[in-house]
Amino acid sequence: MTTEGAVAPSRSSPVSAPAASRRIGPWRRLAGTQNRNVWFWVFVGPFLLGLLVFVYVPIGWSVYLSFFDAHNTVTPTDFVGLANYSAMLSDPAFLSSLGTFAIFAVVIVPLTFALSLALALAVNRSRAFAAFYRSAFFLPTACSYVVASLIFKMSIFNGLPSGMANWILSLFGNDTGVPWLAVADPPWYWLVLVMLRLWLQAGFYMILFLAGLQRIPDVLYEAAAIDGAKPGWQTFRYITFPQLRASSVAIGVLLLINAFQAFDEFYNTLSNFGTYPPYARPPLVYLYYTALGKEQNLGLGSAGAIILAVLIAIVTVLQLRFLRTGRSAS
Amino acid sequence: MADKTELWLPSALNRRRFLGVAGGAAAAALLAACGSNNGRAGDSTTASSTPPPQTTSSAAGGASTSASAGGQSGGASTTAGGSKPELAQWYHAYGEDGTKAAVERYAASYPDATVKVSWFPGDYDSKIATALGTGEAPDVFEAGNGPSIDAIQAGQVADLSDLLDASAKSDFSASLLDRMSFDGKLYAIPQVIDMQLLVYRKSALDKASVKPPTTIDELLVAAKALTTGKQKGLFVGNDGGVGTLVGPTLWSIGEDYLTPDNKVGFTPEKAGPALAKLHTLFTSGNLLLGAPADWSAPDSFTNGLTAMQWTGLWTLPDIIKALGDDFGVLPWPSDTGGKPSAPIGAYGSAVSSKSKNVDAAKAFVKWLWVDNAADQLDFAQSYGFHVPARASVAAKAEKLKSGPALDAAKIVQDYGHAQTPMLWSPASSTAMTDAATNIIKSGADPVAELAKVVTKVQAELTRILK
Numbered sequence: 001m002t003t004e005g006a007v008a009p010s011r012s013s014p015v016s017a018p019a020a021s022r023r024i025g026p027w028r029r030l031a032g033t034q035n036r037n038v039w040f041w042v043f044v045g046p047f048l049l050g051l052l053v054f055v056y057v058p059i060g061w062s063v064y065l066s067f068f069d070a071h072n073t074v075t076p077t078d079f080v081g082l083a084n085y086s087a088m089l090s091d092p093a094f095l096s097s098l099g100t101f102a103i104f105a106v107v108i109v110p111l112t113f114a115l116s117l118a119l120a121l122a123v124n125r126s127r128a129f130a131a132f133y134r135s136a137f138f139l140p141t142a143c144s145y146v147v148a149s150l151i152f153k154m155s156i157f158n159g160l161p162s163g164m165a166n167w168i169l170s171l172f173g174n175d176t177g178v179p180w181l182a183v184a185d186p187p188w189y190w191l192v193l194v195m196l197r198l199w200l201q202a203g204f205y206m207i208l209f210l211a212g213l214q215r216i217p218d219v220l221y222e223a224a225a226i227d228g229a230k231p232g233w234q235t236f237r238y239i240t241f242p243q244l245r246a247s248s249v250a251i252g253v254l255l256l257i258n259a260f261q262a263f264d265e266f267y268n269t270l271s272n273f274g275t276y277p278p279y280a281r282p283p284l285v286y287l288y289y290t291a292l293g294k295e296q297n298l299g300l301g302s303a304g305a306i307i308l309a310v311l312i313a314i315v316t317v318l319q320l321r322f323l324r325t326g327r328s329a330s
Numbered sequence: 331m332a333d334k335t336e337l338w339l340p341s342a343l344n345r346r347r348f349l350g351v352a353g354g355a356a357a358a359a360l361l362a363a364c365g366s367n368n369g370r371a372g373d374s375t376t377a378s379s380t381p382p383p384q385t386t387s388s389a390a391g392g393a394s395t396s397a398s399a400g401g402q403s404g405g406a407s408t409t410a411g412g413s414k415p416e417l418a419q420w421y422h423a424y425g426e427d428g429t430k431a432a433v434e435r436y437a438a439s440y441p442d443a444t445v446k447v448s449w450f451p452g453d454y455d456s457k458i459a460t461a462l463g464t465g466e467a468p469d470v471f472e473a474g475n476g477p478s479i480d481a482i483q484a485g486q487v488a489d490l491s492d493l494l495d496a497s498a499k500s501d502f503s504a505s506l507l508d509r510m511s512f513d514g515k516l517y518a519i520p521q522v523i524d525m526q527l528l529v530y531r532k533s534a535l536d537k538a539s540v541k542p543p544t545t546i547d548e549l550l551v552a553a554k555a556l557t558t559g560k561q562k563g564l565f566v567g568n569d570g571g572v573g574t575l576v577g578p579t580l581w582s583i584g585e586d587y588l589t590p591d592n593k594v595g596f597t598p599e600k601a602g603p604a605l606a607k608l609h610t611l612f613t614s615g616n617l618l619l620g621a622p623a624d625w626s627a628p629d630s631f632t633n634g635l636t637a638m639q640w641t642g643l644w645t646l647p648d649i650i651k652a653l654g655d656d657f658g659v660l661p662w663p664s665d666t667g668g669k670p671s672a673p674i675g676a677y678g679s680a681v682s683s684k685s686k687n688v689d690a691a692k693a694f695v696k697w698l699w700v701d702n703a704a705d706q707l708d709f710a711q712s713y714g715f716h717v718p719a720r721a722s723v724a725a726k727a728e729k730l731k732s733g734p735a736l737d738a739a740k741i742v743q744d745y746g747h748a749q750t751p752m753l754w755s756p757a758s759s760t761a762m763t764d765a766a767t768n769i770i771k772s773g774a775d776p777v778a779e780l781a782k783v784v785t786k787v788q789a790e791l792t793r794i795l796k
Contacts, residue, residue: 072463072484179619182568184771196571227492272569278764294756
């Protein structure tokens with residue numbers, strides 16, 4: 001608070017600016033006191049330029065493409081209006097991919113949230129080897145999704161009786177094994193996909209929770225202890241978890257966005273010779289095959305991407321709003 | 331001091347704090363991504379070890395063969411007079427040892443241009459389709475059954491009709507040239523013919539007193555009889571045949587993807603029940619599923635995981651090495667109203683129309699795949715087995731003249747079917763794959779599923795032929 005107060009006058013300087021501008025030239029005005037504006041652009045400019053070229057132009061281009069019949073071209077001429085949007089919204093495969101995402105999100109978001117919070121609490125409490133546990137749990141985050149997918153697909157969850165998962169089953173008397181990723185019914189592939197993502201992500205969100213935990217001042221716990229709060233659940237429920245609110249909301253939103261963007265592990269565990277089974281196809285994989293795979297229907301794919309982006313934005317805003325009003329009500 | 335406590339209270343969630351945590355998360359994500367590839371589409375396609383249809387990935391870790399271009403071919407440029415054009419040539423990753431070195435050797439020995447060979451594991455078809463839409467397209471590339479109809483109609487590939495004179499033209503298989511032509515223009519030169527076939531272990535069949543099956547129903551019975559202990563009866567790919575057996579199933583009942591005059595060639599009422607038999611097979615417990623190496627590699631068959639396997643002619647050298655003469659080959663059996671069949675396809679060598687050196691690229695294609703009989707013969711029989719695309723070269727392929735390879739060559743002649751027709755577009759193919767997955771894996775209503783495909787295919791045909 002105090003630092004902001006110190007900075008504010010010199011940034012806008014309503015009192016001294018008119019006087020100064022009378023004496024110095026337009027360049028000085030443009031550059032600002034102590035060349036502040038120049039340095040602002042020196043530091044922010046390159047980043048902004050990159051953002052513009054690599055993010056906003058492609059997004060704008062995508063919006064443009066979505067109004068055209070753009071088969072195999074990024075400079076289409078055949079304007080089709082909203083036809084791509086209506087085709088995408090009435091495409092059962094796209095709608096079912098949103099359903100696939102919904103199932104995935106409902107399972108993976110709370111699971112990752114709970115597991116990473118549990119890991120963070122455990123690591124935070126442990127007095128010995130805390131750094132070791134922290135690194136050990138974080139390490140899978142550094143593993144590539146592609147590599148992890150191939151390991152899960154080929155060695156842990158392959159369908160042979162000698163595969164690791166089937167070997168464990170055989171210890172419990174199941175000798176035939178389960179072809180985990182090959183069958184659609186029962187949907188064992190969900191088990192593989194969820195485990196894979198948990199393994200890859202839990203450590204990362206654990207670090208975020210740890211950072212949140214370490215910001216909670218000890219005096220709160222001391223005060224709670226004096227007031228008679230029992231350590232364990234009561235302290236967690238009334239001190240720790242409410243104090244983690246900022247981290248929790250951010251992590252919830254990030255997890256949901258990540259689930260929306262699921263691609264690598266789905267593509268690398270379930271695709272087969274350039275084809276992909278329709279029953280576990282999240283939106284990005286479907287759009288990949290429509291726009292970037294053999295079909296090269298960039299107009300339709302762009303329309304799908306825009307729809308998806310709007311959906312993510314709406315859900316995120318709703319989620320934040322919901323969580324905030326939840327606070328003010330309590 | 332009073333306002334400092336505010337920071338501790340749970341009420342302090344505002345936009346700034348949310349963004350603060352989110353920003354920290356993004357920074358940490360960057361950190362975690364250091365030196366690792368958890369990138370998006372482009373990266374994962376390249377690194378995926380799933381081979382495209384015509385490949386064999388003999389090792390499960392096919393991705394370990396680097397995606398970068400071979401070094402040797404670049405060496406030729408130093409001896410050049412400086413005026414030689416540079417050409418980029420792309421191949422999908424063939425699984426057999428020595429193939430990559432061989433194509434680099436052919437490229438290096440070409441006198442009139444410096445050819446740089448690149449080799450792509452993973453979803454090669456998508457890679458090509460994407461590259462052709464950008465300025466990154468290779469000058470020369472191979473394409474499964476020639477370039478797609480979409481690439482041809484978008485003008486992305488050059489007309490190669492003038493590379494074949496009358497005598498050369500008559501030397502190539504007419505059906506292959508036809509498959510790679512559209513509106514009377516030829517868009518690719520067939521490199522070699524590939525076929526898919528059923529291999530079976532003779533000793534296993536004898537032990538179970540099973541005869542080589544000639545109908546689908548016999549195949550189902552045989553698969554059951556051959557399933558014992560850790561050995562399954564049949565392996566048709568980890569997807570239960572979705573990717574490979576739709577064509578053979580249509581042909582087995584006398585139908586096809588499209589009719590010769592480009593209308594929908596199958597009826598949901600007849601094709602549905604035929605595909606449903608694959609669902610019976612899928613749920614029978616007699617099918618090998620989830621194998622580390624897929625149908626295009628011989629490993630499951632040679633390691634005794636299955637007694638019969640649907641695979642490709644290219645695996646025969648490895649199978650002979652492992653099993654000697656303890657195996658035979660068959661076409662996919664017939665069902666009521668049809669004949670046995672074997673899909674044949676060919677990688678064709680095509681030229682990008684956006685190449686800076688279209689003429690030099692065409693000259694290289696002509697030199698390698700039309701005139702250079704010695705290299706064509708080497709490519710067809712020294713690594714994986716393929717049938718040379720030219721009759722005069724095929725006549726010299728001694729290794730294809732005995733044993734199961736000879737039987738396979740007869741199957742090509744008697745029962746060969748072009749894999750898919752030219753106008754069977756990628757979108758049609760996706761629709762059929764989705765339906766086949768639902769029918770074979772999930773047991774969906776086959777007639778209703780195929781009716782949806784018919785609608786989609788008709789829309790695609792209208793789009794293409796407009």
